[in-house]
Amino acid sequence: MDDQKAEIMRKIKDYGIIKDPQWLDRPDELVPMWVMFEAIIRLIERFDPPNRPYD
Secondary structure, three states, X not given: OOHHHHHHHHHHHHHOOOOOHHHHOOOOXXXXXXXXXXXXXXXXXXXXXXXXXXX
């Protein structure tokens, strides 16, 4: 794995975007859509938590 991919994978792991080591160890693998959607949902919920008051 080149340095750029390793850095991206480190950040993904540090931020908790993807937690499953199965995906973190294989950055060139194609992933199912549900894995990408899970990562997107985690990001959305981090910036806009579902139980956050509107005020």
